[in-house]
Amino acid sequence: xxxxxxxxxxxxxxxxxxxxxxxxxxxxxxxxxxxxxxxxxxxxxxxxxxxxxxxxxxxxxxxxxxxxxxxxxxxxxxxxxxxxxxxxxxxxxxxxxxxxxxxxxxxxxxxxxxxxxxxxxxxxxxxxxxxxxxxxxxxxxxxxxxxxxxxxxxxxxxxxxxxxxxxxxxxxxxxxxxxxx
Numbered sequence: 001x002x003x004x005x006x007x008x009x010x011x012x013x014x015x016x017x018x019x020x021x022x023x024x025x026x027x028x029x030x031x032x033x034x035x036x037x038x039x040x041x042x043x044x045x046x047x048x049x050x051x052x053x054x055x056x057x058x059x060x061x062x063x064x065x066x067x068x069x070x071x072x073x074x075x076x077x078x079x080x081x082x083x084x085x086x087x088x089x090x091x092x093x094x095x096x097x098x099x100x101x102x103x104x105x106x107x108x109x110x111x112x113x114x115x116x117x118x119x120x121x122x123x124x125x126x127x128x129x130x131x132x133x134x135x136x137x138x139x140x141x142x143x144x145x146x147x148x149x150x151x152x153x154x155x156x157x158x159x160x161x162x163x164x165x166x167x168x169x170x171x172x173x174x175x176x177x178x179x180x181x
Contacts (some may be wrong), residue, residue, distance in 0.1 A: 004079045007122045011072035018103075020137055023063025025106055027131040028054050032097045032113050033122045047113075054110050054161045059078045102131055106148055123173055139159060 028050055034047035073096070077082070084087045109125075112118035120128070140157055 002156050004076060007075045007079065009070055010081060011069060011076060012065055014068040017061060017065035018069050019132065021065055022103065022106060022132045023052060023129065025062055025110065026125060026132070027059055029106075029109055029113060029118075030122045030129070031118075031123045033118065033120065033125060039063065051114050052106065054113070058107065058110060062103070063107075066100070072101075084147075088142055092139055092142045095142065099132070099135045099139070102135065123169075126169050126172070130162075130169060133165060134158065134162050 030094060032047060032050040032054070035043050035050065037043075109118060109120065109128075141157075
């Protein structure tokens with residue numbers, strides 16, 4: 001039991017690293033897709049560089065951080081198996097499973113970009129990038145508040161937060177069109 005808080009600290013550190021990797025990876029995907037509109041020479045240079053950056057970020061930061069996050073999480077469960085009896089923990093695990101699915105979908109997008117087969121627009125990738133934010137917020141609120149908040153209010157709050165983020169992305173799209181950014 002004395003090691004639990006050390007493992008928790010490691011878990012938090014790698015969650016932060018994993019989320020940073022996910023956020024920046026999708027941002028690179030957006031730039032990669034937007035480079036498609038550039039003149040051929042510039043497009044080729046940019047896309048090769050984005051592929052290199054995406055691969056390094058994915059294989060050196062995002063995926064190792066995900067593995068270490070999960071390993072620390074499993075270790076915490078082994079040290080405190082009673083966590084599995086708590087309803088809030090089941091909710092957290094559900095969001096974590098969604099985040100793992102998100103991770104592997106991002107990996108598929110990266111591979112499609114490398115092969116020149118990605119058909120996702122930069123706008124849709126901007127929306128996709130916010131899914132990680134929504135999952136992060138859901139996980140943090142679930143862990144911190146545990147049973148302090150009625151689940152219905154929590155879900156309504158998450159839905160409202162998601163709508164606000166999506167409206168922000170749409171606003172940014174219209175802003176970019178008006179200002180030709």
